[in-house]
Amino acid sequence: MPAPGSTERTRGRRIPENSVTETAALHHVLDAGLVAHVAVVDEIGQPFVLPVAYARRGEQVLFHGSTGSRLFRGLAAGQPTCLTVTLLDGLVLARSAFESSMNYRAVMVLGVATQLSGDDELDALACITEHLLPGRWLECRHPSAKERAATLTLALDLTECSVKIRTGDPDDDPADLVDPIYSRIWAGTVPLSESFGTPVRSDDCFADVEVPAYVARWRRS
Numbered sequence: 187m188p189a190p191g192s193t194e195r196t197r198g199r200r201i202p203e204n205s206v207t208e209t210a211a212l213h214h215v216l217d218a219g220l221v222a223h224v225a226v227v228d229e230i231g232q233p234f235v236l237p238v239a240y241a242r243r244g245e246q247v248l249f250h251g252s253t254g255s256r257l258f259r260g261l262a263a264g265q266p267t268c269l270t271v272t273l274l275d276g277l278v279l280a281r282s283a284f285e286s287s288m289n290y291r292a293v294m295v296l297g298v299a300t301q302l303s304g305d306d307e308l309d310a311l312a313c314i315t316e317h318l319l320p321g322r323w324l325e326c327r328h329p330s331a332k333e334r335a336a337t338l339t340l341a342l343d344l345t346e347c348s349v350k351i352r353t354g355d356p357d358d359d360p361a362d363l364v365d366p367i368y369s370r371i372w373a374g375t376v377p378l379s380e381s382f383g384t385p386v387r388s389d390d391c392f393a394d395v396e397v398p399a400y401v402a403r404w405r406r407s
């Protein structure tokens with residue numbers, strides 16, 4: 187598999203020091219995220235960006251939608267796509283608005299998705315469930331034939347991708363650091379992290395059914 191950022195289309199040009207070429211970083215970001223954004227251009231040329239649940243399986247990203255969705259059908263028919271996953275790690279407060287930024291880990295994947303079927307599709311559905319809700323596939327009811335017929339499951343190969351990661355302090359304009367007024371402005375980072383809250387029982391859930399241990403363990407960072 188080509189390294190992230192190794193093709194002409196994915197080579198980092200602007201602020202290239204934030205571009206990362208290690209496959210391990212690509213996997214790390216994809217495994218830590220929950221939501222991907224998938225782009226598709228419809229039949230009259232209008233671009234749409236769909237937020238979707240996803241999972242990584244080896245060197246593929248898997249996601250699913252409704253067979254009733256014209257945009258998903260377009261992806262299954264071979265419309266080229268661009269999928270991104272973004273993890274926001276913090277706000278970066280520079281002295282100037284211009285240099286203020288965000289710390290993040292981001293992945294972009296280019297390609298054409300393929301529709302999965304049969305046992306491969308069922309395995310992909312299990313992967314997506316387990317990525318979002320580790321342990322749930324063992325307990326939940328699996329999709330019926332009718333539910334499977336309503337589901338379009340796609341795989342996008344990680345053959346053309348890029349990874350950008352920004353960490354650390356603001357990168358201020360050197361003139362601001364010696365300016366008698368601007369140098370006195372507070373500067374730094376405000377970390378941001380994603381975590382699950384305390385599980386809330388649904389109104390129709392029996393009161394004597396305990397929160398499963400695997401749910402109580404869910405954390406994310």
Ligand SMILES: Cc1cc2nc3c(=O)[nH]c(=O)nc-3n(C[C@H](O)[C@H](O)[C@H](O)COP(=O)(O)OP(=O)(O)OC[C@H]3O[C@@H](n4cnc5c(N)ncnc54)[C@H](O)[C@@H]3O)c2cc1C
Pocket residue numbers: 195196197198199200201272274288290291292293294347348349350
């Ligand atoms: C949370 C967040 C907030 C951001 N806010 C801004 C903002 O307000 N303004 C701004 O200009 N930029 C912002 N960026 C950076 C932005 O995503 C682009 O990286 C940047 O605009 C450079 O785009 P470019 O096409 O000129 O880069 P180029 O270096 O020309 O892009 C070359 C290739 O690098 C890859 N690439 C580019 N950006 C990314 C990315 N984010 N993740 C993975 N691969 C990438 C693609 O494969 C692309 O084809 C933000 C990024 C994140 C993750």
